Amino acid sequence: MQEPRTLTSDDLDERRIIYPESKNRALVNRFRSLRTKLLELSGGNNFTLVVSGACEGSGSSFVALNLAAAFAFDQAKTALIIDCNLRNPTIHSRLDIITDSGLTDFLDDPDYDIARILYPTGIPRLRLIPAGSQRESAAEFFTSFRMKQFIQAVRRRYPDRFIVIDTASVDESPDARILAELCDYSMLVVPHGRMTPGAVEAAAQSFDPNKFVGAVING
Secondary structure, three states: OOOOOOOOHHHHHHHOOOOOOOOOHHHHHHHHHHHHHHHHHHOOOOOEEEEEEOOOOOOHHHHHHHHHHHHHOOOOOEEEEEEOOOOOOOHHHHOOOOOOOOHHHHHHOOOOOHHHHOEEOOOOOEEEEOOOOOOOOOHHHHOOHHHHHHHHHHHHHOOOEEEEEEOOOOOOOOHHHHHHHHOOEEEEEEEOOOOOHHHHHHHHOOOOOOOEEEEEEEO
């Protein structure tokens, strides 16, 4: 993977994105530990993971992006982050990427090539598929047969690629639940001190317990 530009350490620090030489060792080690646990769960095989917030403002995009970056640390692996928050996509702006097409454009057009929506991020071995044209109703896209084909295609295209999908929070829409049915695992991001245990449990029940890997406290 060639990068037309590489984000500097100052760029990454400003965007709160981890990198191997980051001085914030505690944050780097948390995501490395999370990556290791997921690899143990998958037996080292690549997988697709949905990351969703338990409520709006949980920080799921922060967790999803940094987890993808942690997978990209390994020179033998690549990572792909897909922004499936069609109502409020933010990953491209976090990475300072100008996009002219994305996921919804691919799903709209049967002749669209996946390569057209794969963007370099400035982080070695990490690619982005942005949300594309913003839509109010995402369910029609995520329940389509073409979406299922898309998930299968991006996983099979590179067997060493780990795929992280950022979605709207579970209290905003059913998108995370719908996408989780198409993916291997699902993860919940919970904002520290903002939710009762009962509310967190209710959010976790949005996912298939056989695919749910647990909750991450953010904050």
